[in-house]
Every structure is written in structure tokens, then in C-alpha cells.
Amino acid sequence: MPDPTQIKxxxxxxxxxxxxxxxxxxxxxxxxxxxxxxKIYFVxxxxxxxxxxxxxxxxxxxxxxxxxxxxxxxxGWDKKLIWWNLENREPTRTVVAHQKWIxxxxxxxxxxLIATVSDDMSCKLWDAKSGQIIRELRGHQPxxxxxxxxxxxxxxxxxxxxxxLAAADELCQVIVWDVGTGQVATRFEAAAFYKxxxxxxxxxxxxxxxxxxxxxxxRLALGGMQNTDVAIIxxxxxxxxxxxxxxxxxxxxxxxxxxxxxxxxxxxxxxxxLTASGGGATRMAFLDIESGKTIHEFDPKMQTFGLALxxxxxxxxxxxxxRVAVWRLT
Amino acid sequence: MPNDVEQKxxxxxxxxxxxxxxxxxxxIGKGDFSNGSYTMSSRPICNxxxxxxxxxxxxxxxxxxxxxxxxxxxxxxxxGKRAILLFxxxxxxxxxxxxxxxxxxxGGPFQAIETSIPGIHISxxxxxxxxxxxxxxxxxxxxxxxNTNHDGRDVQRLLSGERKDTGNLETPSLGCLLxxxxxxxxxxxxxxxxxxSAYVGLTANNQSDFAGFLGAPYQPINILSRLSPESNQLPxxxxxxxxxxxxxxxxxxxxxxxxxxxxxxxxxxxxxxFGQVRNLxxxxxxxxISDEPLKLRERYGNSxxxxxxxVARRLIEAGxxxxxxxxxxxxxxxxxxxxxxxxxxxxxxxxxxxxxDLQDRGLLDDTLVVTFAEMGRTPTINNMxxxxxxxxxxxxxxxxxGIKGGVVYGSTNADGTDVAEHPVSAxxxxxxxxxxxxxxxxxxxxxxxxxPVTLTPYDTEPVREVLA
Numbered sequence: 001m002p003d004p005t006q007i008k009x010x011x012x013x014x015x016x017x018x019x020x021x022x023x024x025x026x027x028x029x030x031x032x033x034x035x036x037x038x039k040i041y042f043v044x045x046x047x048x049x050x051x052x053x054x055x056x057x058x059x060x061x062x063x064x065x066x067x068x069x070x071x072x073x074x075x076g077w078d079k080k081l082i083w084w085n086l087e088n089r090e091p092t093r094t095v096v097a098h099q100k101w102i103x104x105x106x107x108x109x110x111x112x113l114i115a116t117v118s119d120d121m122s123c124k125l126w127d128a129k130s131g132q133i134i135r136e137l138r139g140h141q142p143x144x145x146x147x148x149x150x151x152x153x154x155x156x157x158x159x160x161x162x163x164x165l166a167a168a169d170e171l172c173q174v175i176v177w178d179v180g181t182g183q184v185a186t187r188f189e190a191a192a193f194y195k196x197x198x199x200x201x202x203x204x205x206x207x208x209x210x211x212x213x214x215x216x217x218x219r220l221a222l223g224g225m226q227n228t229d230v231a232i233i234x235x236x237x238x239x240x241x242x243x244x245x246x247x248x249x250x251x252x253x254x255x256x257x258x259x260x261x262x263x264x265x266x267x268x269x270x271x272x273x274l275t276a277s278g279g280g281a282t283r284m285a286f287l288d289i290e291s292g293k294t295i296h297e298f299d300p301k302m303q304t305f306g307l308a309l310x311x312x313x314x315x316x317x318x319x320x321x322x323r324v325a326v327w328r329l330t
Numbered sequence: 331m332p333n334d335v336e337q338k339x340x341x342x343x344x345x346x347x348x349x350x351x352x353x354x355x356x357x358i359g360k361g362d363f364s365n366g367s368y369t370m371s372s373r374p375i376c377n378x379x380x381x382x383x384x385x386x387x388x389x390x391x392x393x394x395x396x397x398x399x400x401x402x403x404x405x406x407x408x409x410g411k412r413a414i415l416l417f418x419x420x421x422x423x424x425x426x427x428x429x430x431x432x433x434x435x436x437g438g439p440f441q442a443i444e445t446s447i448p449g450i451h452i453s454x455x456x457x458x459x460x461x462x463x464x465x466x467x468x469x470x471x472x473x474x475x476x477n478t479n480h481d482g483r484d485v486q487r488l489l490s491g492e493r494k495d496t497g498n499l500e501t502p503s504l505g506c507l508l509x510x511x512x513x514x515x516x517x518x519x520x521x522x523x524x525x526x527s528a529y530v531g532l533t534a535n536n537q538s539d540f541a542g543f544l545g546a547p548y549q550p551i552n553i554l555s556r557l558s559p560e561s562n563q564l565p566x567x568x569x570x571x572x573x574x575x576x577x578x579x580x581x582x583x584x585x586x587x588x589x590x591x592x593x594x595x596x597x598x599x600x601x602x603x604f605g606q607v608r609n610l611x612x613x614x615x616x617x618x619i620s621d622e623p624l625k626l627r628e629r630y631g632n633s634x635x636x637x638x639x640x641v642a643r644r645l646i647e648a649g650x651x652x653x654x655x656x657x658x659x660x661x662x663x664x665x666x667x668x669x670x671x672x673x674x675x676x677x678x679x680x681x682x683x684x685x686x687d688l689q690d691r692g693l694l695d696d697t698l699v700v701t702f703a704e705m706g707r708t709p710t711i712n713n714m715x716x717x718x719x720x721x722x723x724x725x726x727x728x729x730x731x732g733i734k735g736g737v738v739y740g741s742t743n744a745d746g747t748d749v750a751e752h753p754v755s756a757x758x759x760x761x762x763x764x765x766x767x768x769x770x771x772x773x774x775x776x777x778x779x780x781x782p783v784t785l786t787p788y789d790t791e792p793v794r795e796v797l798a
Contacts, residue, residue, distance in 0.1 A: 077439035
């Protein structure tokens with residue numbers, strides 16, 4: 001079995017700007033990368049000298065990408081969802097999907113559905129092929145109590161069987177919905193991610209920034225940080241694993257200083273949970289969610305805003321500030 | 331015009347021509363405490379009757395709210411101009427407020443939206459102000475200052491206009507100068523009240539206004555993370571009469587001690603602070619917003635800043651000359667966009683509600699709302715998705731009294747890295763503030779060392795393009 005403690009950087013590609021999201025074409029080394037320059041870049045890392053090529057359509061940060069067959073779907077801070085024909089790389093459908101910025105886009109395991117979360121505090125389910133909206137899921141508070149500031153809905157994730165969808169916000173409220181009925185299956189609070197700073201700075205800090213269900217669907221890993229000063233990223237990166245049905249914390253991981261974890265991904269057989277920091281210091285870590293221990297952590301020398309695994313979870317693709325990297329477990 | 335007459339009367343009284351109403355050398359009364367023959371003068375140390383009058387005045391002000399806006403507006407014209415400073419403490423980003431650069435590498439994720447001024451766009455985080463921009467507000471997009479710090483002395487230099495013509499003399503800050511210029515001898519409210527929504531702007535980084543040689547009456551009374559001064563209610567152990575008697579005794583002792591020490595600002599500060607306590611206590615209803623209509627409160631919102639803004643409006647309406655709302659904390663070295671996504675909508679709501687409220691009450695023509703910060707934020711987005719400190723080019727807004735609404739003055743280059751046209755210094759910005767309020771920005775004070783000191787350096791020009 002590949003050993004995560006032996007992870008090595010296999011290839012690296014210098015780009016410009018912040019590369020915020022990534023989708024990989026199955027069984028290839030071809031990546032679609034969403035950038036803060038509002039473009040989506042295609043890059044084939046199998047070739048010796050990869051040359052990124054861009055596609056224009058969004059007018060702000062491209063915050064999420066998924067590939068469904070030969071269609072790419074993207075979302076952005078411009079509130080839009082765009083469907084792209086990957087043969088001619090032209091948009092085939094553009095939908096103003098939300099009233100505020102779209103933070104994340106995920107696809108169901110069977111690729112029939114996509115889900116988006118936005119700061120309009122709605123989570124929307126869409127037919128991945130037709131683009132029809134199927135259901136709007138609500139339940140997160142629109143306002144941060146006491147402060148009276150807008151809340152933010154940062155992240156969402158499908159369960160491995162596709163029957164559940166979870167989303168989490170700045171207040172660290174986690175809601176799990178039944179995808180079929182739209183009913184709330186459960187909700188709980190991950191309060192350790194939230195810092196209320198009334199007197200000193202008069203604004204809070206917090207939020208679950210990334211999440212993933214474990215392969216058995218029983219656990220939910222949440223990522224972010226525990227900040228100590230809202231003016232800067234100043235605190236340890238934080239990952240917490242919950243038994244979501246019980247709302248019970250199983251493990252907590254505090255790693256490094258001045259960093260925020262913004263990506264999490266499970267090994268398909270739960271050998272490990274991978275997390276990477278996007279804000280502040282650069283860090284990646286493999287976590288053992290059975291023992292609660294850290295298997296291995298290291299400095300990837302880049303802020304990581306998105307990651308993708310290959311089918312065997314032996315190769316990891318990361319995108320971040322000005323760089324794309326390919327990592328191999330040997 | 332009546333205000334001109336009042337202004338001249340203030341101008342004819344330079345600092346060193348001692349102002350007994352404001353400089354601590356009070357005629358507090360006649361007689362002797364020991365034999366019971368002591369009688370009080372009416373001001374500024376006041377008796378219970380004075381408080382009754384004060385409350386009546388307050389009730390009168392509250393009743394005036396129900397009057398038509400024009401009636402109250404005429405009354406205020408008679409009484410003079412007022413100013414509210416919305417100080418965006420910590421340094422709000424010009425990119426996420428008044429000078430967006432969407433699509434540029436420095437622009438960040440937020441879009442620009444159209445405003446009520448054709449061709450002018452501001453951040454999508456300010457939709458309410460965008461609808462009102464043509465009415466009362468001018469934007470200056472080319473403020474250029476030396477300061478890039480939050481801390482006391484650096485901010486003090488900025489707040490006193492970053493002047494280089496006064497050597498070692500510490501000149502008063504904008505808020506205290508406005509308090510001095512806009513206050514009148516018969517004001518029942520403190521000349522300078524400052525509300526802080528975040529204490530980091532005061533205790534960790536002393537951004538308070540400072541009166542310097544103007545003296546203690548113009549030093550701000552700072553109200554921290556709340557709506558009213560902490561000392562505006564009697565302790566349960568004291569009756570009003572007992573408190574009043576103590577105050578008289580304190581004043582009498584203070585008067586004796588002050589003899590020969592009139593120019594000691596620190597001493598005067600103590601005396602003034604104690605003296606203001608009872609004035610504030612008499613006006614405590616002004617700090618209670620519970621009787622404001624629910625619809626109005628909803629327009630402002632429920633943030634601390636919003637509630638403090640309602641108090642500020644009440645104070646202005648009751649005759650306070652200058653109120654500062656120190657809205658913090660904007661320092662966004664990390665997660666600039668998250669912080670601005672939280673704070674700018676609140677600013678948008680509060681600022682638009684305040685302007686509407688002042689206008690509805692007929693107060694806006696005589697009330698200048700000044701919105702700025704100690705600096706702007708960098709075009710470069712750092713590795714914490716933050717923006718750092720930046721003085722080279724940033725934005726400010728002026729609304730209401732004396733301002734030509736709908737003007738956007740100055741500009742920055744495509745990436746917001748420098749002023750493209752019409753740089754505006756701190757001194758020029760302050761001169762514009764003074765002129766908008768009908769104050770001669772070249773008016774002189776006599777400093778303690780005998781030098782004449784103008785409100786702004788002698789060669790300062792206001793931005794006339796934004797003046798009505």
C-alpha cells in the first residue's frame with residue numbers, strides 16, 4: 001500500500017494568480033482549474049511541458065468545478081453556473097444561480113446531480129445534465145446573531161451513496177438534508193471553529209471552510225481553523241471529525257500556526273484523511289481518523305485552494321497560489 | 331445669515347482669549363459652603379433645576395421629532411452646523427467600497443454595480459448607497475496620505491492633517507477642531523462625543539481625537555462598546571440631591587485649586603470631565619433608543635454600529651455639535667474579502683439609513699457626514715487573502731451639509747496602485763470638511779507658544795469641486 005509518509009512532489013507547474021478550484025478528467029492527468037482571473041484553465045500534466053489554455057465566461061473568481069461526462073460545470077463569485085462543452089470549450093448554458101456569491105460546487109457520486117452553496121444562504125440541487133433546479137435547501141441563519149452581519153455558507157458535500165447532502169456556514173452550523181425529500185436529516189454545531197469577538201474587533205471569525213463524508217458515510221470531516229485574532233490568520237489549522245448522526249465529535253486535529261485548512265479528501269478505503277491549508281502558512285497533513293493521530297504533515301510550499309485524487313488515491317493534484325503540483329505516494 | 335454671525339463670534343475668541351464657559355475657569359457660584367449661604371450659578375455646574383430644564387429641553391427635542399422636518403431644519407439652521415464622523419477604524423478597503431477594480435489582478439472577487447450617477451460604479455457591497463449617491467454624497471477617490479499605521483501618534487498625525495508647518499507643536503485633531511468650531515457657549519451637551527464599536531481602536535491603538543491646546547472641553551468623551559457613557563446613571567447608593575451636593579463641593583474645591591493654574595490642560599480636563607457628568611446624566615434619555623420606531627431601527631439594522639448611529643442622530647438632533655462613530659475593526663491582513671463581506675453591508679445599511687433619517691428630519695442640510703479611515707488597503711492581495719496598510723491612494727466620502735451630491739472627484743489608475751488624477755492630501759480633505767461646514771479653513775488660533783496656527787496649513791486648498 002502506498003505510504004503517505006513517503007509523499008513526493010512529482011511535478012509542478014508555475015501559473016499566475018490564485019487557482020481556486022480543480023476538476024480532473026477521470027483516468028487522465030488533465031485538469032480544469034478555476035482561477036481568480038475569472039478564467040478556467042485546461043492543463044494536461046501528462047505532457048512534458050504543459051501549456052495552460054484558458055476559457056472565459058465568468059466575471060469573477062471561479063470557485064467550483066465538476067466534470068460530468070464531457071461537460072464541465074463551473075460556478076463563481078459572479079453568482080453564475082456555467083455548463084461548458086468540452087469538445088469546443090464553449091459555454092452551452094449560463095444560469096444566474098444565486099443572489100450572492102457561490103462558494104462551492106459539488107457533484108453527486110452518480111454525477112446525476114450537482115449542488116451549490118452561496119452566501120444567499122441557500123443550497124441548491126440541480127440536474128447536472130438539464131440544468132434544471134430540483135430543490136432549494138434552506139435552514140442556515142441569514143444573519144450572524146448579535147453582530148447583525150450577513151452569514152456565509154461556505155461548503156457542502158454529498159454522502160457516498162448520494163442520499164444525503166451536508167452544508168456548513170460561518171456560524172459553524174452543519175445541516176444534513178435528505179436529498180430525495182429535502183427534509184433535514186439532522187443538524188449540529190461545530191462550535192470549535194467559531195470565535196465571537198464582540199469587544200475587541202466587533203466582528204466574529206469562523207466557519208467550516210471545507211467538508212467531506214467518510215467512505216462509509218458515517219463520519220463527516222470538517223476543516224478550517226481556530227483563530228485567535230480576527231485581523232489575521234492567526235491560529236492553528238483545525239480539522240474535526242464528527243459522527244454526524246449523533247452530532248458527536250470523534251477527533252480533533254490542531255496543526256501548525258497561522259493557517260486555515262480549506263480542502264479535505266478521504267482515501268477511498270479510509271486509509272487516511274488528507275487536508276491542506278489555503279490561507280496563511282502552507283501545510284498538508286494525512287490524518288488517521290480511527291486513532292485520531294496525525295500520520296504525516298509537511299510543507300508543500302504552496303497555499304492550496306483545491307485538490308483532487310486519482311482513482312487509486314496514489315496521485316494527488318493540488319492547485320493554489322500561482323502553482324499546480326502533482327504529488328505521488330510511493 | 332445667522333450662522334455666519336455665530337461663526338464670527340467664535341472666531342473672534344482665539345484660544346488664549348480665555349473662554350470662561352469652556353476652559354474650566356467657571357463662575358460656579360457665590361457664598362460659602364460652610365455657612366449654607368452658597369448659591370449656584372446656572373452653568374456649567376448645574377443644580378437640580380438645571381437638570382429639570384435639561385430634561386425639558388430634551389423632551390422638547392424629542393417632541394421636535396414629531397414636527398415637520400422643515401420646522402426642525404430651520405431651527406437647526408439658526409443653531410448652527412453639525413458633523414458626524416464615520417471613522418472606519420482599522421482601515422477599510424477602497425477596493426471593496428468606493429473604488430472597485432473588478433476584473434483586475436488587484437480587484438478581488440466583488441463586482442462593481444451601477445449607481446444613481448450615470449457611469450459611476452461602486453462595490454456591489456454598497457447597493458443602498460449606490461441608489462443614493464446622487465443625492466447628498468461626494469466621493470473622493472484620490473486621497474493620498476503618508477500614514478500607514480493604526481497606532482496613536484501616527485493616526486494623530488493623520489487626524490491633525492499630516493501637517494509639516496507646525497514643528498513640534500501637536501495640533502488638535504479634526505474631531506476636536508470641529509467640536510470647537512461647531513459648539514456654542516450655551517450648548518448643554520458635550521462638544522465632542524465618540525462611540526467605539528470595537529475597543530481595539532481605542533485601547534490597543536489609540537485613535538482617539540485629541541484636543542491638545544484647544545483644551546479639555548473639546549477632548550472627546552469616549553463611549554466604548556455601548557450606547558451610553560458608563561457614568562450616566564446614579565449609583566443606587568446616592569440620591570440625586572446627594573450627588574448634586576458632592577458635585578458642588580467638587581467644583582468649589584476644584585475652583586480653589588485652579589487659581590493660578592488655568593492654563594494647565596490636564597487639570598482642566600479633570601474638572602471638565604467631572605463637570606460633564608451631570609450634564610450627561612441629565613441627557614440620559616438621548617442615549618436610549620428604545621423609543622425609536624421599530625421601522626426606523628430596522629432601517630439602521632441591529633449592529634452595535636447601527637445602534638450607536640441612532641444615538642448619534644439623536645444627539646445631533648438635540649444639538650450636539652460633533653459626534654464620532656468609530657466603527658471598527660477593518661484591519662484585514664487576513665481574509666480581507668470575508669471581513670468586508672461582513673462589515674461593508676453593515677456600513678451600507680447604517681450610512682444610508684443615517685442619511686435618510688437626517689434628511690427626513692430636515693437635519694442633513696446642516697449636518698455633514700464625513701466617512702473615512704486612517705488609511706486604505708493595499709492593491710496587492712497577500713497570502714492570507716488579505717490586504718495590508720496603504721496610504722498612497724484611497725477613498726473617502728462626504729455627505730450632506732455643504733456638499734455637492736453626486737460628485738466623484740479624483741481617480742486612481744486601472745489597478746488602484748496610484749492616484750491617476752487630482753491627489754488630495756489629508757490637509758486638503760480637512761479643508762474641504764471645514765469649508766462644507768462654513769468654517770474658514772485658514773482661520774487662526776494662537777497656540778500656547780504664541781504662534782498663530784491656521785486650521786489647515788496656509789497653502790491648503792479645499793476640493794472645491796465637491797462643495798455645494
